[in-house]
Amino acid sequence: MRRLVWVMCGAASILLLSGCSGWQSALDPKGPAAGELAWLIWFFTALCTVVWLLVMTVLLMTLIRRARPIGDPLVLDATSERHKTRIVFAALGATAVILIGLTLLSFFANRTLAAIGSDAALTIRVTGHQWWWEVRYENSQPNRILTTANEIHIPAGEPVRFILTSTDVIHSFWVPNLAGKLDLIPGHENVLDLKADKPGVYRGQCAEFCGAQHANMSTFVIAEPRPVFEAWLNDQLRPAVPPASPEAKAGHDLFLKRPCVMCHKIGGTIAGGTVAPDLTHVASRQTLAAGTLAMSRGNLAAWIADPQGIKPGAHMPVVDLNGDELNAIVAYLEGLR
Amino acid sequence: MSSADLAHGRDLASEGKLAPERDGPRDTGLDDDSLDRWLARTWQTAPGIIGALSTVDHKIVARRYLITAFVFLCLGGLNAVAMRVQLSGPERGLIGPDLYNQLFTMHGVTMMFLFAVPIVQASGIYLVPLMVGTRNIAFPRLVAFSFWIFLSGGMFAWVSFALNMAPDVGWFAYVPLSGPEFGPGKRADVWAQMITYTEVSALAVAVATIVTVLKQRAPGMSLDKIPLYVWAMLVTSFVVVFAMPAVMIASTFLILDRLVGTHIFNPAEGGDALLFQHLFWFFGHPEVYIIFLPATGMVSSIIAAFARRPVFGYLGLVLSLIAVGFLSFGLWVHHMFTTGLPKLGASFFTASSMLIAIPNGLQIFCWLATLWDGRPIIRTPLLFVFGFFFIFVAGGLTGVMLASVPLDLQVHDTYFVVAHFHYVLIGGSVFPLLGAAYFWFPKITGRMMNERLGRWHFWLAFIGFNAAFFPMHIVGIWGMPRRVYTYPAELGWGDINLFITAGAVVLFVSFALFTINLVHSALRGAPAGNNPWNAGTLDWATSSPPASYNFARIPVVTHVEPLWAERGTLPVATGLRVDARELVISTVAEAHPDVREKSPTPSIWPLFAALAVGGTFLYSIFSPWAVVWGAGPIAITLVGWFWPRGSAEDEE
């Protein structure tokens, strides 16, 4: 029994520590939806812990209690049996009451979640691909529609509507700090409303198994004050900046002559592929390869040189480039801010 | 049984229940020694390899089933250890995504289809005929056939794994990932047909179990005197019969899409990917109760034996078993809360998922009430039952959390869910099964299991399990999704995952200890008497291990715990022939003896039929023509199987 107590103490201390862990934790809410859910998680956990402790206490008491030794197993004390029947029924009633309460609680929590996005001004369409996210900012003016990848900038303090779909397999969009997850299913469109209370960078990750690189399919939601967001949006809507240095110019030419051009788009050039992430402003993003690597010259070079070593199975192929060619392309991409 | 038993005996023939027959000696007048000789000759399994392959003795088939399922448990466990080693630290490169995805799929598939379902059914094949007091299971050839199908299905899956063509799409193999466009090669086909093999075998056993329970009970064992374990197996078998067809449809649709080019799951041609999920989970949720309900029966048996009193609230327990069986079909959607279903509909499934906690709660309360009176001696089987309470109650409560739609949105498909279902499946099923192994091992082998090793096994398993799975709740809430082969260091999941891996290793060591204990005790264990635990059900009335004919004379049952009700001697029914395999068939509700029925004799044909069916399934992953070309051999083997032998079938 001592060991049992040890295990319980250990479990409790781990639980206490869980409050302070964070980057992608559901218990570290940064928006109203996640806040509602975190509260719900704590409430359910507390209630369930109490119930569990009660059951374990009764179990311990049956062990500690020295019941009368039983002579004939079939001779039962009628009053004691009646007594027990009453207790069992009472426990059953209590269970039912608790469950009805929890059902109502989750029903009303559901309504709260549904009310978040009723006045969303911004609609973002997120399309899942193996293994990256296509992000499109919808707008009634076609020239204001922005397509980018993997990083989603939103204005802080405003509800944002996400339309989720997929072109290949089922993915699931999940940014635990902001909201619960919702699947991206080919042939379906799901709507998720969320709001970030404060500016910040929130990490999300695909939550439905989607193949070889499911583990490396993350996204970042970057909440900014409205003016910063507007500036970012206008910046992103511009075509790509022309290469500045001769090396970057060489890289630009190589990009258009080599396999890169078959899949990727760079606004303002002839590169118009739509099956891979849009690279028009790739260097303005914080990460590469759907959150697998931090954006840096070295990581860009590593990713282009050996994508299959970094994300085995990803659709980015190994391209035959010599050192100079690689440097030139990296120099060009690095300038695409 | 001594000849004094005959004093209590009812001669069924003279009561007019079973009409006398002119030919063949009967057990009425025989003394015990010659009766045993007659029955042993009639019911024996022929020596030699042909005899071994043709046997229809439910105990021999069940033993094979148990051992095979245990081997698959070990293989699935090795998969788990390999995965845990890969996940022990962030960005470890031991196992790449291609192999890792095969590993977790094989782990899930093996544990669900090749270990859990077969082992609970195998326990039923062994124990149900003993507990209801009959000489063999109903349709014993079908049961033998089902074992061969199960064995070939399991080998099919694991040979595929060895050939690097194991399924890599997860045990629920969602389309489109498992569909023709995104699942190249034969990997998803292997998943689909492995399902077919195991479901065919599970359905066969379920049918045999249902008929055994409903029609072969010992005289007097009316519905209110059936042991709770047998009730659990009956309900489980009905759930199998109604749930398994859904997944066979899903897997057949999948293989049609992949192989024939149908568009059932193709949204562009009017199909729907979500249809697969509905079909799968309509089976998948009852599946967990298929695994759990027999375990509750085992818990009832063990608690009754150790608390030394009948289980409190027999009627309540039976009703809650039936309620769980029904309700389990009404909550599959809680596996799909994140697919964007209409909110009100989803809330209905919250309510139904919460509802199933009520009958399960009732079971827990009744067991606690039973233990309350008892003065239990803590032996290994009971330790595992306590472990079951500790773990399963926690898992059930996290299940209540998952039933809530909004809460599920955060924890769905994270390690929280992994923790939850290991708590309910290992806690709710494997711990009782281990308790049952210690409990019934003496009956199966005639030897006791080593108590000292057993206690070590329990404490290591208990601590290892909780160390491995409790932290998964936390890391899941911290945001770690399921089925990732690696995770970045910055997220801070490294330490806790290392701890989980250490727990998994302890759990694995405990199973190694269990294996040693099994082998050691089978060879050198202390001899057990017929009834080492002084339990009350009929299985303990037979010798350990039971003779091929189980009972020399068919017992007559007057109480739910017959061995406690009748001190020392049991009333028996007589009048069965001893030179042919005869059973008493009784009425469904009251178990009045009705007719004598011949039980099938050993036959090699079930093996041949299984080979033909298995070959057809194997071929069908390559060509749809398999069902055409396979029909011939299957028909031939079935003709051999059912060839009339010229013996009278029923005697009214």
Place this chain on the structure above:
Amino acid sequence: MNRGLPLLVFAMLAIAGCQREERDTRPLSALGSGEQPTPVTALAPGGERPSPSNNKAAAFEANAFHLSQGKRLFNWFNCSGCHANGGGGMGPALMDEKWIYGGSIESIHATIRDGRPNGMPSFRNRVPNDQIWELAAFVRSLSGKVPSSAAPGRDDDMMVHPSENRLPNAATLGKSP
């Protein structure tokens, strides 16, 4: 012998299975680009040209993973723009038994890499060599020249022709009674 036979069968199965199921995402990349010169002789452009046996061909020809990747690239790179899902349009049909420049995987690889007169562009630097091999392997499956156990299944898309693993071998089509 008695014990050797099952082992032998198992080994053969293993070899057969591995070739079809292997998922090498960096195929032979360590062994260099595997370039071969395109024969520039004008003789018999439609004939099967003797080709040095090549481990690239063996690794790609009947490999389910590479075939499915080839199918994906066929769509991504808009081969259908000219070849119309293999039925032919501006470019020749790929589903029949007629091969202007040969139907071996090496010939198709050379066609994609270097281009052909009258419209077929060269993709030499535009598509990595391994992806050309994947495309070439897939193109062969359009005329049923690939074992059906390895050929791709249908797409999650509007149906344009039976899936590759159901297509008859164009070479034998119409020849049997």
